Amino acid sequence: MSIATVLTKPEIPELDPDRFIDIDLFGQDIKANAPTYFAEWATRPPFYAMVQGHVHVVICRHHQVQWALRTHEIISAVPHPGWGTDLFDYFNGLPLVVDFDPPEHSRMRRLMQPGFAPNRVAKLKPLIDSMVDELANVMAQKRHFNMVTDFAGPLMYQILLGGVFEFKSDDWPLFINLSNALELVATVPPGAPKPPEYLAAFNAVYEFCGKLIEERRIDPRDDLVGSVIAAHDDEGKISIEELFSTLVQLFTAGLGTVPATSSNAVLRLLRHPDQLELLRKDPSLLNIALEECMRVDCLGNFRHRFVVKEHVIDGTPIYPGMVAHLSLGAANYDPDKYPDPTRFDITRDPRDILTFGFGPHLCPGNSLARMMTRAIVSRLIFGFPNLRLTDPDEVIVYGGMPTERFPTNVNLSVD
Numbered sequence: 377m378s379i380a381t382v383l384t385k386p387e388i389p390e391l392d393p394d395r396f397i398d399i400d401l402f403g404q405d406i407k408a409n410a411p412t413y414f415a416e417w418a419t420r421p422p423f424y425a426m427v428q429g430h431v432h433v434v435i436c437r438h439h440q441v442q443w444a445l446r447t448h449e450i451i452s453a454v455p456h457p458g459w460g461t462d463l464f465d466y467f468n469g470l471p472l473v474v475d476f477d478p479p480e481h482s483r484m485r486r487l488m489q490p491g492f493a494p495n496r497v498a499k500l501k502p503l504i505d506s507m508v509d510e511l512a513n514v515m516a517q518k519r520h521f522n523m524v525t526d527f528a529g530p531l532m533y534q535i536l537l538g539g540v541f542e543f544k545s546d547d548w549p550l551f552i553n554l555s556n557a558l559e560l561v562a563t564v565p566p567g568a569p570k571p572p573e574y575l576a577a578f579n580a581v582y583e584f585c586g587k588l589i590e591e592r593r594i595d596p597r598d599d600l601v602g603s604v605i606a607a608h609d610d611e612g613k614i615s616i617e618e619l620f621s622t623l624v625q626l627f628t629a630g631l632g633t634v635p636a637t638s639s640n641a642v643l644r645l646l647r648h649p650d651q652l653e654l655l656r657k658d659p660s661l662l663n664i665a666l667e668e669c670m671r672v673d674c675l676g677n678f679r680h681r682f683v684v685k686e687h688v689i690d691g692t693p694i695y696p697g698m699v700a701h702l703s704l705g706a707a708n709y710d711p712d713k714y715p716d717p718t719r720f721d722i723t724r725d726p727r728d729i730l731t732f733g734f735g736p737h738l739c740p741g742n743s744l745a746r747m748m749t750r751a752i753v754s755r756l757i758f759g760f761p762n763l764r765l766t767d768p769d770e771v772i773v774y775g776g777m778p779t780e781r782f783p784t785n786v787n788l789s790v791d
């Protein structure tokens with residue numbers, strides 16, 4: 377499979393200058409002050425912004441984002457190289473499940489579905505709880521730690537690579553190197569070759585997948601990799617590209633997202649002591665409290681798509697040739713859906729948050745992600761009565777891919 381075909385970018389007609397906002401969509405300012413931007417954007421019609429000389433349209437209201445996520449004949453997920461999203465080509469042109477529209481997308485989804493079977497996810501719970509507990513005990517000894525890099529991040533390697541994929545720890549560095557190299561992609565100018573460190577990491581995982589297919593054909597096993605290979609083989613022999621893209625998508629999708637979500641939740645709760653106290657007094661609020669945390673601190677500021685058919689949304693014309701950014705983060709602040717959206721209220725019980733997307737691409741890992749987030753956050757807030765921010769005034773620096781909002785320094789003390 378390859379998406380090497382470069383589609384000619386259609387000419388975009390002249391646009392109303394009043395519908396442009398002069399803003400760096402992927403800059404630190406938006407990442408750091410997202411709630412303020414989102415609360416404002418969620419009340420306005422779609423707007424345009426320039427990114428590397430291309431027109432991007434940003435769609436923010438809850439119902440409009442939902443509409444865009446399910447209307448692939450107008451707003452398509454299929455990558456259009458050269459249209460202005462080269463900085464999101466994380467896998468060297470290899471298409472992932474997110475890069476397809478139905479009906480092809482439905483086939484890709486079906487092939488990875490065994491990995492998310494409810495019984496497989498449920499079986500992981502005791503393992504996840506014990507891994508969380510073990511590392512939390514190490515943190516208790518350490519007393520001061522960065523929740524992202526010392527606790528939730530390393531935990532995720534153990535859970536995903538050891539628990540979910542059941543890979544030997546000797547093989548983990550291949551995936552860890554690739555995940556570390558992904559952020560390099562966004563540093564490359566459009567059209568320039570990918571950095572050698574990235575290519576080396578990519579090729580190493582690619583070779584590993586080839587060997588894995590051979591091994592599993594000789595020695596089939598009833599684990600996640602086995603079921604992915606078996607599901608593909610029912611429809612024809614799996615290719616290295618297909619296994620690579622399935623595994624890598626599963627792995628990278630969970631690796632940074634869960635540590636970031638749980639760290640954002642702990643940060644948010646520690647900064648709202650009244651809400652934290654409420655939760656500690658009534659732990660049955662945990663599930664809805666976490667939904668509220670994920671509403672206000674959505675990881676994906678935007679999901680990108682491509683406009684393939686002319687349309688008008690709330691007075692804003694969109695044309696083929698534009699990149700569309702569906703702001704999941706802003707949609708979670710739509711006042712028509714969540715009254716007084718900037719108020720953090722763990723009793724709100726917010727429904728239909730878009731943190732995990734919507735429509736055909738709705739995150740298939742959302743139950744697993746919610747389970748892991750619950751295990752991590754509850755162990756910290758209920759297990760450490762003295763949990764606090766090491767320096768309450770520390771400025772949080774946000775990393776992650778350009779469209780994401782991953783905190784990098786949530787420093788905690790538990791002594």
Ligand code: HEM
Nearest residue numbers: 473474626629630633634637679731732733737739741745
């Ligand atoms: C809190 C953690 C997570 C968040 C916030 C999250 C969020 C999302 C979002 C917003 C999408 C939709 C992308 C789009 O429409 O373009 C998505 C898709 C996806 N996620 Fe997650 N995710 C999380 C954890 C996970 C985990 C743990 C896994 C697997 C181990 C996973 C696997 C996937 C896959 C495979 C897709 C692509 C689905 C498709 O295109 O059909 N995610 N995720």
